[in-house]
Amino acid sequence: MASETRNLAAKGAVMMIMVAILASSNVVFCDDNAPIPPQPEQVKTWFNQNVGPLSQRKNSLDPSLVAAEQGAKVVRVMQGGGGDFKTITDAVNSVPSGNAKRVIIYIGPGIYREKIKIERTKNFITFYGAPRGNMPTLTYGGTAQQYGTVDSATLIVEADYFVAVNIIIENSAPRPDGKRPGAQAAALRISGDKAAFYYCKMLGFQDTICDDRHRHFFMNCMIQGTVDFIFGSGRSLYLNTELRVLGDNGMTVIVAQARTMDSQDTAYAFVHCHVTGTGTGSYLGRAWMSHPKVVFAYSVMSNVVNPQGWSDNMHQEYDRTLYFGEYRNTGPGAAAAGRAKFTKQMSDAEARPFLTLAFIDGSKWLLPPPRV
Numbered sequence: 001m002a003s004e005t006r007n008l009a010a011k012g013a014v015m016m017i018m019v020a021i022l023a024s025s026n027v028v029f030c031d032d033n034a035p036i037p038p039q040p041e042q043v044k045t046w047f048n049q050n051v052g053p054l055s056q057r058k059n060s061l062d063p064s065l066v067a068a069e070q071g072a073k074v075v076r077v078m079q080g081g082g083g084d085f086k087t088i089t090d091a092v093n094s095v096p097s098g099n100a101k102r103v104i105i106y107i108g109p110g111i112y113r114e115k116i117k118i119e120r121t122k123n124f125i126t127f128y129g130a131p132r133g134n135m136p137t138l139t140y141g142g143t144a145q146q147y148g149t150v151d152s153a154t155l156i157v158e159a160d161y162f163v164a165v166n167i168i169i170e171n172s173a174p175r176p177d178g179k180r181p182g183a184q185a186a187a188l189r190i191s192g193d194k195a196a197f198y199y200c201k202m203l204g205f206q207d208t209i210c211d212d213r214h215r216h217f218f219m220n221c222m223i224q225g226t227v228d229f230i231f232g233s234g235r236s237l238y239l240n241t242e243l244r245v246l247g248d249n250g251m252t253v254i255v256a257q258a259r260t261m262d263s264q265d266t267a268y269a270f271v272h273c274h275v276t277g278t279g280t281g282s283y284l285g286r287a288w289m290s291h292p293k294v295v296f297a298y299s300v301m302s303n304v305v306n307p308q309g310w311s312d313n314m315h316q317e318y319d320r321t322l323y324f325g326e327y328r329n330t331g332p333g334a335a336a337a338g339r340a341k342f343t344k345q346m347s348d349a350e351a352r353p354f355l356t357l358a359f360i361d362g363s364k365w366l367l368p369p370p371r372v
Contacts, residue, residue: 030057030366032358036239038298038328040272043240047219050357051366062194062364064100065161068124072102074372079110088127088138089114097121106372107167109134115142120158120192128372129166131199137168145182150210153186160214162195165369170203175226178250186210190234197221198369204229205246211236211268215360224277228256228288230268237360238270245304247279253311255285257292262321267293269354275301275333286311287318295346295354297327305333308340327351 031050037043054061054069076083077091083106085091091105097119104126116138118125129136140154155169169187176183187204193214201222202209208225211234218237223230224244245252254275259266273296275284282304285294310324319342326336327346336345344350357363 030060030357030363032361032363033356035352036271036298036355040240040298043272047239048368051362051368053368060363061367065124065194065365065367068100068102068161069367072104072370074104074106076106076108077112078108079112080108083108087114088112088116092116092118092122092125095122095125099123099125102126102161104128104370104372106130107136109136111137111139113139115140115154117156118159118162118192120160123160123162123192125159125161126163126165126370127167128164128370129168131166135166135168135201137170139170139172141171141173142185143173143182144184144207145180149184149186149207150189150212152184152207153189153210155187156189156191157195158191160192160194161365162190162192163198163367163370164196164200165198166200168201168203170201171205171208173205175205175246175249190216194365196366196369207231213266215365217360217362217366225254226250226252228253228286230254231256231258231288233258233264233266234268235266235360236268237357237362238268238273240272241270242274242276243270245275245277245279245282247277247282247304249279252279252282253286254282255292255294256288257285257294258289259291259293260289261291264291267295267323267354267359269359270294270296271298271355273299275299275305275331277302277304279304281306283311284309285324287313287315287322290315290318291321291323293323295323295325295327295351296329297325297346297351297355299329299331299334301329301331301333303332307335307338309338310340310343312340312342325350325354327354 142152171185171187173185184207189210191212196217206227208229211232216236222242325344
């Protein structure tokens with residue numbers, strides 16, 4: 001008994017020393033399992049507490065990310081001169097293939113009419129726009145008829161560790177009228193892994209964002225569209241983001257998630273989001289494929305949402321395999337009474353996996369937005 005007491009005392013002393021060391025070093029961890037709070041006013045504090053800066057998390061982040069962030073390079077794009085480049089394309093082309101260092105491309109105010117692609121060999125690129133009223137706009141009018149749907153995007157990102165801050169990404173092609181073939185037009189395709197978007201706007205109509213594959217994080221953004229304006233096979237967390245529906249003209253759908261079997265680790269989680277816009281018949285999501293997984297939690301839904309909420313896309317056989325979940329949403333569009341029978345009103349335990357950064361393994365790669 002005396003030896004057990006000594007062992008417990010020793011363990012306690014070690015724990016006290018570890019706590020003291022951590023407190024004195026001001027270490028901040030990204031806690032994958034800390035749940036997003038239910039109160040919207042607490043989200044900013046939660047993020048700051050759980051997504052600390054690089055200087056405090058070097059031992060927990062991906063080693064390649066830590067190496068890339070040290071000694072980051074900043075280049076400037078200014079349309080009127082005075083920067084390193086006049087076009088975003090030229091700035092991206094200046095990044096070498098096999099890049100292993102963070103390159104922050106500061107983009108000055110203006111409208112940049114360019115179709116931009118970041119190849120998979122050019123990791124660690126950041127687009128940082130002039131903030132507030134001077135956010136730059138990246139725009140192009142590519143359509144599915146010209147390029148195919150996923151390649152119609154104004155900005156295509158195939159590289160890993162991409163970050164965008166204060167950027168407007170737009171596809172300027174006309175709104176599809178249901179008569180012109182191939183009128184779909186994406187603003188953004190994000191195919192690389194571990195990408196983050198802060199304070200960005202994505203503007204389009206049908207297929208605005210191709211959230212193609214891998215892990216992504218969107219925070220404080222605005223996404224606008226008509227049909228399937230967030231689609232693909234990514235595993236992505238959308239936090240405090242406005243989803244603006246342009247209704248009153250045919251069927252409107254926010255999400256078309258492309259999961260095709262239970263073994264696929266893909267899903268979209270929308271937490272503390274705001275569903276706004278025009279019209280009264282928009283669906284939160286539809287079963288584009290057989291096994292879609294989409295969750296809305298703590299979100300505010302206006303009456304733009306169809307009372308049924310979700311569509312099985314006229315495939316009743318998908319009712320057994322789809323996963324459309326809702327958890328503690330509010331607003332006139334969140335009423336559970338009229339929901340489609342296959343909709344899941346989630347319990348606390350069912351919702352929790354979608355309410356933490358573990359959903360996208362954020363502790364290994366997610367950083368706060370940079371300051372330039």
